Amino acid sequence: VGVAALVCLVTGMAISWSAGIVWAAALLGLEHVWGLLLVQSALAGWTPIVGAGLLLMTELAYWSLELRTPIRDDPAVHRQRAAAVGGLAAAGGVLASVPLLAAEVPLPGSPVLTMVGALAAVALLAGLVALAPRSGAGSAR
Amino acid sequence: VTTYASPKLGAYASLAGLGLLGALLVGRPEPAALAAPFALACVVGLTLARRPRFEFSIALDRARALEGEEVFLDVEIVAHTPIAWLQIHMPLPAGLEVGPEAPVLGLRLAAGERSRLSIPIRCRRWGAHRLGQAWVRTHDALGFFFTEGRHGTAGPLRVYPRPELLRSLLRPTETQVFAGNQRSRRRGEGIEFADVRPFGPGDRLRRVNWRLTTRLGALYVNDQHPERNADVVLLLDAFSDVSSRTLELAVRAVATLADHYLRQRDRVGLLSFGGTLRWLLAATGTRQAYRIVDALLETQIFLSYAWKGVELIPPRTLPPQALVVAVSPLLDKRTIQALFDLRARGFELAVVEVSPVPFLASSKHDVAQLGFRLWKLRREVLRLRFRRLGVPVGVWTAGEPLAAVVEEVQAFRRSAHLARV
Numbered sequence: 001v002g003v004a005a006l007v008c009l010v011t012g013m014a015i016s017w018s019a020g021i022v023w024a025a026a027l028l029g030l031e032h033v034w035g036l037l038l039v040q041s042a043l044a045g046w047t048p049i050v051g052a053g054l055l056l057m058t059e060l061a062y063w064s065l066e067l068r069t070p071i072r073d074d075p076a077v078h079r080q081r082a083a084a085v086g087g088l089a090a091a092g093g094v095l096a097s098v099p100l101l102a103a104e105v106p107l108p109g110s111p112v113l114t115m116v117g118a119l120a121a122v123a124l125l126a127g128l129v130a131l132a133p134r135s136g137a138g139s140a141r
Numbered sequence: 142v143t144t145y146a147s148p149k150l151g152a153y154a155s156l157a158g159l160g161l162l163g164a165l166l167v168g169r170p171e172p173a174a175l176a177a178p179f180a181l182a183c184v185v186g187l188t189l190a191r192r193p194r195f196e197f198s199i200a201l202d203r204a205r206a207l208e209g210e211e212v213f214l215d216v217e218i219v220a221h222t223p224i225a226w227l228q229i230h231m232p233l234p235a236g237l238e239v240g241p242e243a244p245v246l247g248l249r250l251a252a253g254e255r256s257r258l259s260i261p262i263r264c265r266r267w268g269a270h271r272l273g274q275a276w277v278r279t280h281d282a283l284g285f286f287f288t289e290g291r292h293g294t295a296g297p298l299r300v301y302p303r304p305e306l307l308r309s310l311l312r313p314t315e316t317q318v319f320a321g322n323q324r325s326r327r328r329g330e331g332i333e334f335a336d337v338r339p340f341g342p343g344d345r346l347r348r349v350n351w352r353l354t355t356r357l358g359a360l361y362v363n364d365q366h367p368e369r370n371a372d373v374v375l376l377l378d379a380f381s382d383v384s385s386r387t388l389e390l391a392v393r394a395v396a397t398l399a400d401h402y403l404r405q406r407d408r409v410g411l412l413s414f415g416g417t418l419r420w421l422l423a424a425t426g427t428r429q430a431y432r433i434v435d436a437l438l439e440t441q442i443f444l445s446y447a448w449k450g451v452e453l454i455p456p457r458t459l460p461p462q463a464l465v466v467a468v469s470p471l472l473d474k475r476t477i478q479a480l481f482d483l484r485a486r487g488f489e490l491a492v493v494e495v496s497p498v499p500f501l502a503s504s505k506h507d508v509a510q511l512g513f514r515l516w517k518l519r520r521e522v523l524r525l526r527f528r529r530l531g532v533p534v535g536v537w538t539a540g541e542p543l544a545a546v547v548e549e550v551q552a553f554r555r556s557a558h559l560a561r562v
Contacts, residue, residue, distance in 0.1 A: 022152040026159065029175045033163065036171055047174045055178035059283075062149050066284055069228065073247030077226045080249060084282050088185060092178025099177060103170035114165060121161035124180060125154060 001031040013061060016068065021061040025054045047100060052093030059085045142290030150186060150285050153179040186285030193279045194221040195250070197292035199231075201272070204296055206264045208303040211240055214295060216258040216275070220250035226280040229258070232273065236266030236300065266389060267302040267396075269438040301434050304397040305543035310405065311491050311551055313371040313464035321370025322405040331365035338364055371407045372423050372460045375399055375433075378469030378476045379415025379440055383497040386539065387470040390495045392437050394468045394543055399433045409433065412458055413440055414476060420458040451482040459483075465490045470497045471523060471534075484530050491550050492527060492534045499539050528553070 005027035012020020032050050063081065160176020196219040206212050216229060229246040233239065240261030248256055274291035281287070316325040328335045337350050340360030348362040375395045382388040395411070402409045403425060410423030411433050421436055459465070465488050469476050484490045504510065524534045533553035535546035
């Protein structure tokens, strides 16, 4: 799976195929989860770092695609972007540890709780979709 | 201006959703932990996204330039909101290119910041170029949204062909009645001595040749050649162009000849003989020079299969006793026939052939090489046909000075005069 992810990433970077970056991130995430399920090892503690690393990888890959223009940029642009990406990855790593810490809380599992979790996931996605038009995605003036 | 969402946004949302649903499926928190950074990135990106507001203007520092010169496109941007990344792309028409030291065109602007850029543009080829609008692209801080649009409008840029150096010009056999710099064949009052003749009524005493008068015992006066101007019609063949180079050279030759003839106070007319027939009546002066150059800048090839002959040329564009200098690659039969017809009608004609040979693709195939040799022989026969009619043909190859061709044509005409005598 890791090799497949690497192939996707390299292909995506080589031919400017942005979907390859997403596939690479998905496959690497799948490999991590698969490893946890099969080995049950101490990999779980690394999950926030892996999550932050995946976000960093995709951000850098997308950024490199955006840079493929013959336009010379002010270095300040890239400094700001690097700081933003770094900050986002760090914050993502911190946020990724929240589910793991929450899982440590002893709560009785139930179908109701599972349903609440599923609803929360759907609500999050719906919120993202609702936010997108407000920001002007796809609109023309 | 159009706002686009980056494909990254959809990709991150998908990854976040996949992770959350995966966590539910496998009953473990790790997939949700992997999804959390992507969900955070989406939320932050969507929250921080703002439509950028800015003013953008472009202007050229001058509207006219010579070939090979550099002009500057001044760009001014005033940001009303913070812009993380603004990129400017100026699409340039063929013949113009951004100079080697292009400035930074990707900027970061704070709210209220004003930025001025100066983009050097090298004028590689003559022409009337329309620069149009600049493409401006803005990105938000994390690259989730970008806007694209055309902004500003730069005025047209007229790039004049750089004139070639000429030492002399083709002298017309016949001159006109106005004063100029050409030595007329007629006799009258002028500077250059022509002949002596017996004194006649009306002759001035100061023209008496006293040495001859005392020797022969009768009054003799000197005759001079008066200095007159001439009518020159420059015929530009706009029927054919090879690799977009022969027309370029032809226009440069016509502009050079027009410039030099007008400096000699000759009347110069222009006849662009092609898919569209365009002409300028013969006139003199600086205004005519600008008229001719402006007309040349608009010259381009209009494909036409219609047969066009000299009968389409308005008679006023070809004044009597005018010298017609044709600049042509001698490829189109319509032009060649029109030149023969002009000669048959008694016009004094000279041809500057812009050689298309350097711009032709070469082939190593034997048949192709044979065909090429035959084609060159046919062109040589064509030149011989012109020369038998007393029409000099000078071949101008790219990279050679035009002055050499003009000298060659002038030498042929001198020889032709001697042969006629």
